[in-house]
Amino acid sequence: MIGLWDTTGNEVVKALAAERRSAGGVASGMALTLIVVVDEKRVREAEAAATIAAAAHPCRLLVVVRSDVEREQSRLDAEIVVGGRLGPCEAVVMRMYGRLALHAESVVMPLLVPDVPVVTWWHSEPPSQIANDFLGVVADRRITDAAQAINPIDALRQRARDYAPGDTDLAWTRITPWRTLVAGAFDTTAARVTEATVVAPSTDPTAALMIGWLTARLGIEPRWQDTNDYARMRSVELDCANGDRLVLTRENNTAIFERTGQADRHLPLTRRPLGDELAEELRRLDADQIYAQALSASTGLTGLDDRPGQRVHIWNDPTAARRAAVPAGAPGSTPVAAPAGSGGPAQ
Known part of the structure; x- marks a missing residue:
């Protein structure tokens, strides 16, 4: 060094x-x-x-x-x-x-x-x-x-x-695991989602973007259920046209996936280090259109x-x-010199 x-x-x-x-x-x-x-x-x-x-x-x-x-x-x-x-x-x-x-x-x-x-x-x-x-x-x-x-x-x-x-x-990067699990739930069904609920604190930006993503992808208006019992997004609940109900709930570093007529499944949902989140964003250097759509829908x-x-x-x-x-002549009113620490453009 x-x-x-x-x-x-x-x-x-x-x-x-x-x-x-x-x-x-x-x-x-x-x-x-x-x-x-x-x-x-x-x-x-x-x-x-x-x-x-x-x-x-x-x-x-x-x-x-x-x-x-x-x-x-x-x-x-x-x-x-x-x-x-x-x-x-x-x-x-x-x-x-x-x-x-x-x-x-x-x-x-x-x-x-x-x-x-x-x-x-x-x-x-x-x-x-x-x-x-x-x-x-x-x-x-x-x-x-x-x-x-x-x-x-x-x-x-x-x-x-x-x-x-x-x-x-x-905040968008942090819901990648959630989006992966929600999208994976539809690998075995083509049922249309008619209603959705996101349970999260009212100040959680990840919940706002999750609602925006669901709105942009599914064409519905999800409901935000406020909760003060948790510091971050707690669950995502989806109701389908065929009567099925899908619920993804966070429990520590695990997601419990509940689906009508099926046994509950436990899936990994760990909180990643900041460095892993940053590394994910560095994988792509073009515009993220899905993020733009989610941000647009949420705001x-x-x-x-x-x-x-x-x-x-x-x-x-x-x-x-x-x-x-500051009045003229008062302390702090003297004009400040141009930056001296840069040394000018370096070649």
């Missing part, structure tokens, strides 16, 4: 190249560049998840930690790891302070692996508009997590309003797939309102 403190973007690029030569890294072996935007308190979680994902998808991992954006003096600290504790990947963990944190792309762009897809993952509260973050605009695929928002259901609605093909959310917003796949960067300064409110 190489540690660079109070450094520049140019120095990071040079140090990564030197470490790659020393460790025998080969850029052509990278399947993608994974940019992780994360808060300081969740850096270790993000690193652990990325290590699992990198085992299946060799990548260059660029971790961006933004801190103290109102600080007058910009600063960049970086750790470079090739192999080692983060597994089979090239990793650069960058902690950015001051105005540099608002221009992270000035450091990140020279570090992208040439000619491979770029994925940006926010392991934090999702951005209101991805177009406000250049790290999202430059990405071919963008991964958010509505569950980390203060109000996850409102966050899903915002994801629909802000959606562009290539977006996805880990009532239509035409998501018809939107342009690329965004145009919209500059947004989160400190502008505060600085504008």
